[in-house]
Amino acid sequence: MRLNHLMTVSPAGGADKFPVDESLVTEDFYEAVNGKWAEQATIPSDHATTGGFRDLVDNIEKTLMHDFADLLAGKLEPANPEMAEFKKLYTLTSDADEREKVGTAPLKPVLAKIEALKDFADLNAHLVEWFKTDLPTPLDIGVDADMKNTSQYALYVDAPSLFLPDKTYYAKDNPAAKQLLPIFTQTAVKLLELAGYTEDKATTVVEQAKQFDAQIAPHVKSSEEAADYVKMYNPFPLADVDAKLDHIDLTAVVKGLINDTPAQVILPQPLFFDAANDILSPANFDLIKSWMLVKTVMGASGVLTEEFRQVGGAYSRALSGQKQARSREKAAFYLATGTFSQVVGDYYGRKYFGEKAKADVRQMVLKMANVYQQRLKTNDWLSAATREKAIVKLQKLTIKVGYPDKIDALFSKFKIDENKSLFDNLQAITEIIIDNHFSRWGHPVDRDRWEMSADTVNAYYSPSNNEIVFPAAILQAPFYSLKQSSSANYGGIGAVIAHEISHAFDNNGSQFDEFGNLNNWWTDADLDHFKGLAQAMIKEFDGIEFAGQKVNGKLTVSENIADGGGLSCALEAAKSEADVDLRAFFINWGNVWRMKATTEYMQLLLSIDVHAPAKLRANVQVKNLDDFYQTFGVKAGDGMYLAPADRVKIW
Known part of the structure; x- marks a missing residue:
């Protein structure tokens, strides 16, 4: 029952390898940026998607599987007691013969x-x-x-x-x-x-x-x-x-x-x-x-056994269109790392991200928050009273970057008994987790806890904590790199940062105050105006044909408001830099939504996901920004054209 808005991002890799198709830019921006890539992209048999998001996840998987193979072989020493217990569990998840012997x-x-x-x-x-x-x-x-x-x-x-x-x-x-x-x-x-x-x-x-x-x-x-x-x-x-x-x-x-x-x-x-x-x-x-x-x-x-795993995954594979189960080795990896998530995240964050990068990105988040604050100050539809409270909420926003300062104490309670079965060990850990969950009753809320591990390629805003969180794994190319121009970085990580800030002011987050409490801080007139703007965003997406079905504008409205606000704010930040290159800004925005997926998976997301399809996140939001038209010469009659009166601008 978490209240977090999770931003499911789909970054792209190797953007330079696939040039923009200039003939398509004014008709279908996403296809212009990603079409050449899509022509040669194939979805691996054990995946439902491929593309930037999946590529980053796969790269992290490859890196950590290599490192943890060294851990199991004794070539890498556990960094702490929690990692030593993780090693024991990974040994159990990887012992296929023992799992077959134990059976069901x-x-x-x-x-x-x-x-x-x-x-x-x-x-x-x-x-x-x-x-x-x-x-x-x-x-x-x-x-x-x-x-x-x-x-x-x-x-x-x-x-x-x-x-x-x-x-x-x-x-x-x-x-x-x-x-x-x-x-x-x-x-x-x-x-x-x-x-x-x-x-x-x-x-x-x-x-x-x-x-x-x-x-x-x-x-x-x-x-x-x-x-x-x-x-x-x-x-x-x-x-x-x-x-x-x-x-x-x-x-x-x-x-x-x-x-x-x-x-x-x-x-x-x-x-x-x-x-x-x-x-x-x-x-x-x-x-x-x-x-x-x-x-x-x-x-x-x-x-349990390999046959039990293969049979048990048939339903979820049918849901997503995934043709084959993960390999036994990958399944063992994810079972162990999922159990010791924060321990693995701490290892990944400290080794592959580090304190310097953590400080650098935090400064970028603060910069984006300042840009957002200026936009609130100059907002032309909020009353002074509501604007003042919005700025207070923004100033109270908690920022978490990279990885927690210390591993959650819960994980120190996980002890692996190598003489017991994998099933029994995982059951014991589950009971510790549940006991810890209910033991929170009667104590103050722990606002230091992270909902994602540092090796997760994602980001989120929590209305109940009024906080934005950026795990280390998302803070890499194409979102953020010293090798990219400032404009490209703003089109990537800048838009992600501002997206999460925007969640504080979307149709859900806007109803929580600076302390995370459900509390209306709007004037009646401002709230009515905002609801009208939100309805316009619903209308802009609702009913768009995709994957043989239609987008549900109500289901996706909060994420679409955050995308619109995030992209608009990041654009303003990019324009403030001396080396501004709006073409690079928009192209990297298109890149980060690169994704190819099975029809089954796309249809599943249309039914249950609060995010619009990746292609539409890339294409629809840019139509709302006047600078997009000027940058690429989009004119009335073009596929990417939207009449000024129909362009939705909220934040």
Whole structure:
């Protein structure tokens, strides 16, 4: 239930190798910049995409796999105790023979626990244990910052997740579901068989699980609805929520998890709880058990035998159009590094980024924030009162660059027992993570914590912390390089930085104050004007044909507002430099969105992703900027032309 706006970026590599097609610049800017590359680009069989973003991830993967091979071989000494434990886990994830020998045996006692449940009274007796050991539960409970008082934690009670990617897939006329559900069914049945179930029993379990899942779907939010963060905040007295659940003792579960009974809880999806009594009913108990069994085998698919992993990944590969699973070696790498994420990030950040680069980029962020502040001061549609509060919010913005000063203390608790199975070790770590999560209750919110490791090619803004975070991995070419002109850097990292700043003032972030609290600081007139501008951004993207489907302007509006503000602000910064080259600025903006993807993956993103397709992020936003027309000579009648009255300018 994090509130972070994650900016999924797609940088490009080797831009000089593929020249701009001048004949296309005024018709399709993205194709002009990236078309030559796309002609020769092929999507690797174990990927759903290729392009700059994927290339940077793959390069980091190659670098770290090489380094950690030396770690396993004893050629590289662990830099700290946490890295020593990571080495032990990586040894276990890489030991294919041992994993085959152990087989599915560690999973069977977990499935037996679920099978042994008799009724809701029995489930209630075990539900606290279920949460603490990460077994599937028909409710989700978590601790996170209170959106109206972000210095303190609140308890969030939510609906469970669905099997299919979004509730829209459950519509009778959804063609994707007709293709995906049979693959999901085959995957789940085969996994249960590998875990010792007969084919008939496995088939019955999966059919029952799908029946329960289908009952949940009408009562949860779609991705479009969930993109409105403010509507997540629905406080209710705990007693009132508990009263809606005849067969789940919610109060007892909460007390067992946090050793307290809060007066209220937050329901991100209150409509589910209006229907929960009918869904979580004795008549459905066998269906719920089957749903738990399917969730359990699907969740364990990556940590047992190679056949279990290959079978378990079939559904996600169908979702994305990925033709083959990762190699066994890459799977072992990602399982180990994902578990010790901040430890790996600390190693990557210190070795490949360093304190000097950290300081340099921080100065660039501060410079972009100053440019943004000047733009706010000269804004022509905000009243003085709102403008003043916007500037205060900007000045209070926390900036995190590169990697944390120290590794999160949580990772020092991860101890690997080399005499136990990989499954059991990962289960022990999961329980430590869950215990740590619920132990936050009653303590002040830790604002020093990072939500991404330094080796992640991404960036984010957190409304609840009013902070922007730039992991080290994104701070390289083509985003940022001393070999690039200042204008090219502004078209890359400058636009990324300003994008994240803009999230503080998008349709979601604008409703949080300088402390990260949900608190309206706008005058009524300014807010109405802003909503009108946001509606114009929705209209600009809504219904654009892409990958055989259409863009959802409401789903993507916050990211589109941030893109527009980020690009506009970065442009102004580029123009302030003595060596300004707007052609280089715009071309690098086009470069960073370079991506080639499977049709399945593009269609999946159109359904669930708050970002517009990469090509449209490159093409649509530049149409809103007058300088683009002057730089490339775009005229009325050209494909890239947008009438001045239709150009959306917010920040």
